[in-house]
Structures are given as structure tokens and as C-alpha cells.
Amino acid sequence: MAMGTAGVLFAVGSLLSLLMTCQATKVYTVGDEAGWTLDYDYQKWASGKTFYVGDTLVFKYFNSEMGNHNVVRVSRTGYTNCVIDPNMGVYESGSDKIVLSAPGDMWFICGTPGHCESGMKLKITVKKPAGIPAPSPAPAQTTDGITTPSPAPAQTTDGIPAASPDSSPASAPDSILPTWLPWH
Template sequence: MSSSPSLIFALLVLISAVATVSPVAATDHIVGANRGWNPGINYTLWANNHTFYVGDLISFRYQKTQYNVFEVNQTGYDNCTTEGAVGNWSSGKDFVPLNKAKRYYFICGNGQCFNGMKVSVLVHPLPPPPTAAKHSKLDSAAHIVSHWGLWSLMVSYALIWFGFGSF
């Protein structure tokens, strides 16, 4: 092969960087799942089966000519009123970002709140990434040896494959 060692090294560094990055993706929580945002559904039960984190989305799917969504405070939620609402949506396919760790309250503002069209979700802060301090020394050492052993094996294989003994 006529590739330069620096090009191979750069390629290996890029591959290792991509391989070690763990993507953090937001979850889109679709209210009511396949039943959507409609009267007569127990949204408290639905919400209790989900864990919400900062950065997630909550989505409402409904007939836009029949329903809507308002973000309200606890009083508005408890009394089914939109007075003092902090947000409202009416597209029928609404995506609401959950940007703060707090309790959010959503209701349908056309009277259907009294028929159960309201949901409250507690949004948690993102959990901290795992640290070596949370693992035993043996687990941490095994992880490091495993990680670097795999990395060394990949580099050695690449060097042999491309015919380079050293840089």
C-alpha cells in the first residue's frame, strides 16, 4: 500500500474517537402512545410508566379541529383552567421540549380536561455519567485493561495489515 503512516494514524484516531463516543439521544414521549390525546384515557397511569429527563420531548397527537394542548400551572391543572397558561399548541402533532427539571402540567383547553384530557409529568435532571468511583477498583481495572487491550489489538492489526512496523 502507498498510504502514508500519518494518514493511517489519523484514520485510526478518528475511528477510535467515533467508537468511544456514546450518543445521548432525547426520548420523544408520545402522550397516550397509540391512543393519542383523547378523552377517557388514564394519562396519570401513562405518565407513571415513563421516566422523563431534561432534554426529552413530550408529544401530543390528536385531531386538531377537536382538541388542543395548554401548559398550565398546578392550579390550572387541578381546576381545568387555562388562565395564566405558559404555552399552547393546536397543530394536532405537537412536540414540547422538556428543558427544565420540574413538574409540567398539560391540559386540553376546550373543556375536555374534565373528561380526563390532562397529564402531569415530573422531569428529572440528566443522571451524571458513570464514574470510576462508583465501581470497585477491580471492575475499573478490568474495564481499562479491556478497553486498552482492544485498542492495542486494533492498532497492531492495522499496522501489520498496512505493513508498518513503526511510525
């Protein structure tokens, strides 16, 4: 069965809406060009940004064999007191990508002794993305190509949708009728 023009437009519109929502995620390099380093105000960096679930933080830093920097995800207490234990992840690649997977506050510090105390820490608040609106039903199309709105099903007094006047169980294909019906 061929899809009418209205159906095609509805499908294309729904797909575009979904793609625009998917493309809304952002990738943030923490500290921009400076990266993850000492002597940088990360709270000032974060203050003009709104982070959403699905966005990605990229921590770029120098990491030698001696382990100059790292990224440790910590609790509020760990952030406040510069304590790495317990933690929710230690990253040491020098180019760590962390996808923000849930709404709420997140705290990150450098676990190298003295670095967090010197300000190498970041607190962000992650928000839920705006909801995707439910697609509206495609309008019905007549045989002459004119689109007409689909009428709401008629209701009986018991709240069960009434059959439309042009349909009857006898005209329905056998594959959708329950076998217990007497006319099947």
C-alpha cells in the same frame, strides 16, 4: 504530529460515550395509539415512564376548524382547577412536539371547555439526565509505542508545579515564552 494509538482510542471512546448519551433521549406519543383524547387515563399512561430533560412529548389529536382539542401547558393550580389562564403555551397543531427542557413537574390540559374536567390532563415529572463523566487524560506514549501512564507534576512547597528535570525555559519554543523572561 501524528496521534498515537492510545490517543485515537481515547478520542473514539469519548465520542462514543457522547453519542450514547445523546441517543438516550426518547420521543413519547402521549396516550400511545389513542393519542390526546377524551376517556383516557393519562396518569396511568405516565406512571410507568421516566421522563428526562431532552425527551420529547408528542400530542396527537383531532383538530377541526371548530377546535376540538388543544394542549395547554399550565401551572399546578391550572392543572388542579382546569384553568388555562395563565398558561405557558397553547398548542393547536394536532401533532404538537414539546421538548422537555428543564427538570421539575410539568402540567398539561386540554383547554376545550369540559375536557380537562373529564380527565384530559397530564402531569409529569422531568428528571435531569445522568451526568456525562469527564474524560480521563490520554495516557502518554513513548517513542517505542509502549503506553505509559503520565506522572503527576511534582509540587514545590508553595504548591506550584515544579518543572520536569528534562525541561528548561531555554528548550521551550519562543512562541510560548512570556516576553518578560530574561532568556527570551
